[in-house]
Amino acid sequence: MKKLLCALGASMVMTTAMAWPDKTVTIVVPFPPGGSTDVIARTLQPRLQEKLGGTFVVENKAGATGTIGATHVVRSAPDGHTLFVSSLGPFVIAPHLFKVSYDAPKDFDYISVAVQAPNVLVVPAASPHKNMADVLAFQKANPGKMTFASSGNGSSDHLTAELYWQQTGTSGVHVPYKGGGPVMTDLLGAQVDSSFMNINTAMPQIVAGKLRALSITSAQRSPLLPNVPTLEELGIKDANVYSWQAVAGPKGMPADVKAKLHAAIKEVLNDPAVKPKLLEVGFEIVANTPEQFTAFQAAEFARWQKLIQARNIKAD
Numbered sequence: 643m644k645k646l647l648c649a650l651g652a653s654m655v656m657t658t659a660m661a662w663p664d665k666t667v668t669i670v671v672p673f674p675p676g677g678s679t680d681v682i683a684r685t686l687q688p689r690l691q692e693k694l695g696g697t698f699v700v701e702n703k704a705g706a707t708g709t710i711g712a713t714h715v716v717r718s719a720p721d722g723h724t725l726f727v728s729s730l731g732p733f734v735i736a737p738h739l740f741k742v743s744y745d746a747p748k749d750f751d752y753i754s755v756a757v758q759a760p761n762v763l764v765v766p767a768a769s770p771h772k773n774m775a776d777v778l779a780f781q782k783a784n785p786g787k788m789t790f791a792s793s794g795n796g797s798s799d800h801l802t803a804e805l806y807w808q809q810t811g812t813s814g815v816h817v818p819y820k821g822g823g824p825v826m827t828d829l830l831g832a833q834v835d836s837s838f839m840n841i842n843t844a845m846p847q848i849v850a851g852k853l854r855a856l857s858i859t860s861a862q863r864s865p866l867l868p869n870v871p872t873l874e875e876l877g878i879k880d881a882n883v884y885s886w887q888a889v890a891g892p893k894g895m896p897a898d899v900k901a902k903l904h905a906a907i908k909e910v911l912n913d914p915a916v917k918p919k920l921l922e923v924g925f926e927i928v929a930n931t932p933e934q935f936t937a938f939q940a941a942e943f944a945r946w947q948k949l950i951q952a953r954n955i956k957a958d
Contacts, residue, residue, distance in 0.1 A: 663696030672711025720894035
């Protein structure tokens with residue numbers, strides 16, 4: 643009897659997984675509409691719906707640096723009908739800065755990092771700093787004087803600045819804002835000296851000649867900024883930083899659902915109608931496997947934990 647019940651249970655799980663999606667799939671985005679994460683979710687949504695069948699909808703559950711949406715997802719049924727499209731914050735940064743209601747390494751099924759984009763050190767067009775040699779010379783002669791704006795304490799742009807100071811033995815003044823919009827306004831107005839801004843955000847103003855790009859945090863130079871050196875090229879080691887957007891779900895999703903999702907995500911991101919548009923605005927396609935994403939999350943989690951502790955970074 644016990645064996646029969648186990649077999650029936652396994653059969654029911656298999657049938658449920660094979661029938662997926664048999665109801666609406668909600669893609670939770672933990673930030674307001676309009677940002678990079680929301681763009682990626684809304685790029686995936688109609689195409690996943692087309693490839694996988696059923697109905698896919700995007701739901702923005704913003705607040706608490708993305709942890710409200712993350713908490714909602716981990717508390718949802720792991721049947722493949724609730725997905726999470728998020729940037730790195732809730733996965734690898736927020737747990738080291740806040741008391742969160744989830745265990746990031748254990749409470750998610752990691753499906754795929756969809757895209758990544760480096761940060762660019764930018765200064766106003768009127769800045770006296772023409773290149774990184776100027777910046778480093780100024781910082782060494784004037785420690786703690788140059789201002790670095792960020793979209794908030796513990797944000798990717800803030801942590802990039804902290805990593806840069808750590809690796810170069812320099813210091814600066816961190817100026818946190820509530821979001822990227824005010825950073826751009828004050829940077830364009832030369833109210834702050836610089837920012838490690840995400841390439842997607844910075845490119846329009848770089849192209850317009852209002853911001854000057856001095857270095858980039860990618861492993862190789864960006865095709866969008868072929869004349870801008872990487873930090874690695876400049877001798878600044880272990881300072882490659884990417885902001886990334888990824889797809890996950892609550893822990894315990896059926897293996898075949900994860901496999902179907904990964905295959906569809908990879909196909910969508912490499913679609914000739916999609917990929918060039920993402921590359922044009924600075925995204926690099928990743929589309930890695932669940933196993934690769936799980937290992938990557940563990941490495942990123944440890945990396946940012948180490949920096950946050952070493953630099954004594956606080957959320958407020």
